Amino acid sequence: MSEETIRLTTAQAIIRYLANQFIVIDSAEMRLCGGGLGIFGHGNVACLGEALYEAREELPLYRGQNEQGMGFAAAGYAKQWLRQRFLFCTASAGPGTTNLLTSAALAHANRLPMLLLCGDTYVTRLPDPVLQQMENFGDPTFGVNDAFKPVVRYWDRITHPAQILPSLPNAIATMLDPADCGPAFIGLPQDVQGWVYDYPTVWFEKKVHRIRRQTPDSAEIADAVALLRNAKRPMIIAGGGVQYSRAIAELTAFAEARRIPVVETIAGRANMVSTHPLNIGPIGVTGSNSANAIAAEADVILAVGTRLQDFTTGSWTAFSKEARFISVNTARHDAGKHRSLPVVGDAKLSLLALTDALKDYAAPAAWVAAAQAHRAAWDSYVAQNVAPGNRPNSYAMAIGVVNDLCHKRDRVVAAAGGLPAEVTANWRTLETGTVDVEFGFSCMGYEISGAWGARIAQAEREPEQDTIVFIGDGSFMMMNSDIYSSVLSRKKLIILVLDNGGFAVINKLQNNTGNQSFNNLLTDCPTIPEPFAVDFEAHARAQGAIAETVANPAELAEAFKRAKAAQKTTVICMKVDAYEGWTGEGHTWWECGTPQVSNDPAVTEAHRAWEASRHLQRKGV
Numbered sequence: 001m002s003e004e005t006i007r008l009t010t011a012q013a014i015i016r017y018l019a020n021q022f023i024v025i026d027s028a029e030m031r032l033c034g035g036g037l038g039i040f041g042h043g044n045v046a047c048l049g050e051a052l053y054e055a056r057e058e059l060p061l062y063r064g065q066n067e068q069g070m071g072f073a074a075a076g077y078a079k080q081w082l083r084q085r086f087l088f089c090t091a092s093a094g095p096g097t098t099n100l101l102t103s104a105a106l107a108h109a110n111r112l113p114m115l116l117l118c119g120d121t122y123v124t125r126l127p128d129p130v131l132q133q134m135e136n137f138g139d140p141t142f143g144v145n146d147a148f149k150p151v152v153r154y155w156d157r158i159t160h161p162a163q164i165l166p167s168l169p170n171a172i173a174t175m176l177d178p179a180d181c182g183p184a185f186i187g188l189p190q191d192v193q194g195w196v197y198d199y200p201t202v203w204f205e206k207k208v209h210r211i212r213r214q215t216p217d218s219a220e221i222a223d224a225v226a227l228l229r230n231a232k233r234p235m236i237i238a239g240g241g242v243q244y245s246r247a248i249a250e251l252t253a254f255a256e257a258r259r260i261p262v263v264e265t266i267a268g269r270a271n272m273v274s275t276h277p278l279n280i281g282p283i284g285v286t287g288s289n290s291a292n293a294i295a296a297e298a299d300v301i302l303a304v305g306t307r308l309q310d311f312t313t314g315s316w317t318a319f320s321k322e323a324r325f326i327s328v329n330t331a332r333h334d335a336g337k338h339r340s341l342p343v344v345g346d347a348k349l350s351l352l353a354l355t356d357a358l359k360d361y362a363a364p365a366a367w368v369a370a371a372q373a374h375r376a377a378w379d380s381y382v383a384q385n386v387a388p389g390n391r392p393n394s395y396a397m398a399i400g401v402v403n404d405l406c407h408k409r410d411r412v413v414a415a416a417g418g419l420p421a422e423v424t425a426n427w428r429t430l431e432t433g434t435v436d437v438e439f440g441f442s443c444m445g446y447e448i449s450g451a452w453g454a455r456i457a458q459a460e461r462e463p464e465q466d467t468i469v470f471i472g473d474g475s476f477m478m479m480n481s482d483i484y485s486s487v488l489s490r491k492k493l494i495i496l497v498l499d500n501g502g503f504a505v506i507n508k509l510q511n512n513t514g515n516q517s518f519n520n521l522l523t524d525c526p527t528i529p530e531p532f533a534v535d536f537e538a539h540a541r542a543q544g545a546i547a548e549t550v551a552n553p554a555e556l557a558e559a560f561k562r563a564k565a566a567q568k569t570t571v572i573c574m575k576v577d578a579y580e581g582w583t584g585e586g587h588t589w590w591e592c593g594t595p596q597v598s599n600d601p602a603v604t605e606a607h608r609a610w611e612a613s614r615h616l617q618r619k620g621v
Helices: 010-019 048-054 067-080 101-109 144-151 161-176 190-194 218-229 240-244 248-258 289-297 347-358 365-386 395-405 419-426 446-461 473-478 482-488 504-512 536-542 553-565 601-611
Strands: 005-009 021-025 028-031 033-038 061-063 086-091 114-120 154-157 183-189 196-200 207-209 234-238 262-264 279-282 300-304 324-329 341-344 411-415 435-438 467-472 494-499 546-550 570-575
Touching: 005 010, 010 021, 010 048, 010 161, 010 183, 010 190, 010 196, 033 048, 033 067, 033 446, 061 482, 067 086, 067 101, 067 114, 067 435, 067 446, 067 482, 101 114, 101 144, 101 183, 114 144, 114 161, 114 190, 144 154, 144 183, 154 161, 161 183, 161 196, 183 190, 218 300, 218 324, 218 341, 218 347, 234 248, 240 248, 240 347, 248 347, 262 289, 279 289, 279 365, 289 365, 300 347, 324 347, 365 395, 365 419, 395 419, 395 467, 395 494, 395 553, 411 419, 411 446, 419 435, 419 467, 435 446, 446 467, 446 473, 446 482, 467 473, 473 494, 494 536, 494 553, 536 546, 536 570, 546 553, 553 570
Parallel strands: 021 207, 033 061, 033 086, 086 114, 114 183, 154 183, 234 262, 234 300, 262 279, 300 324, 324 341, 411 435, 411 467, 467 494, 494 570, 546 570
Antiparallel strands: 005 196, 021 028
16 A cells, blocks of 8 residues: 655645644643744745745744844743743745854753754755855855854754655754753755655644653662762752753752752742742852852752853852762753762652652751841842932842832843843742743843743733843843834733943943953943933834833832733833942852953952952862
């Protein structure tokens, strides 16, 4: 009997296959791919565009304004769905596709699924060189799409229609793999997109996917238990992987049963509510005095679902050199860092296994009490830091106003610049899983686009809640066109533009390393004869948003109430001071390259002061 087939173009087959992939989340079956984001050009409009039009009900296509913003939106969507669903991005050959490089890097660093369906030059090469082709004189197969290889987890270029039969399932398997999760890139030459092939109909049958939970090795659990049993000052570092494993309840239960203090990474913010008695605060360079104080004294550190980035570890100065690490992670690469005892496995299953094996172990009461006393002191500092007062406007004040007025399930988004540090340190988590501070790639411009993607996902689950964006003027100027996207698609955002006159946090770093202010604040740019401020309110109104400017935290509070009541995207603008009002407590040392010699004595002295803490740095790989 001959196999039943259906004659389709390559593009039609890709879209039909995606539309038939499903996943079960919280007992509800839904499409694995929530749709896509696209900007059409000659490299994808005729063939892929035709296929997407036919599937517009099953796979809704959101029109982007900039390809990089589309990628950020896909990342925000994947985060909101805890990596259980993804969006695809489609871009034309040439600059449309290369605009996605930064987005792919962000998704790769943050281990987020994203499918990139990008145009490519003709396989036949008959019309070469074509519009937007980057010719390589020594290798005609080498093009701009090869630039994605370092920043994606899966890469392929389709040169025959049959190749998608193994390639597309492999791309999806990669995006759903907890250890290898990240973006997948499929290059689609313009001619191949329209070529036909007799595809087996069985390939298009409905498939329901599961995300693998890797059981930890019993010997690795035994090693971890042996170390934990003798711990006098244990501590848990809870990373973003706790949320991706849907292991918040298991983490909390484990900490409560063993009375072990918990600190959070930037990606792990909102693993616990701020009032939980074992939540000792955020750790690291942008952390809290409380978390960093116990990190310096801990003898055994259980790191769960974290890649131990330098902002978490204080460039490996935050811990005693004698402290021992146990790293629970689905990725072997992360589990073995810095001489850790690795537990390679799913966070939920690993925590359950540790709970069973530890039996009646509990951390000494005096250690827990000391940690809680540190947290109480930090809470007092934050309360003063965010409170309005007789002082210049600050990020912290704005954060405090929103924190007091938002719903506990509202989602908060920030990225790069000074706001990730200020949100991480000062935000008091009201409900788990409600904070997205993008610091894996520290990518300016993610804020509004990533929030738009998160809002698309949020509208599918919790449409009554808001997505709130904290963004500085520098990031706003880099990418703001998805204000327009959010208005067009009726995906409401509340955006707070906090204007400090330039790249103020880098100006602060510049000054802290002994350098003079130069080329960061608008007033310190020699090439700007007459600095002036952008009218952010008018700019937002021009994109269809509601917008207003406020002068102080009291006015901000009233504006935020109006924004909550509004039905569409609202932008609230407020000036903040570039020099005063920064959170001055909680920071660990951070390795930053400083000049060993300089004509400026202040730079040389700053280098000496900076290097004075290097002796605390743990050596390891």
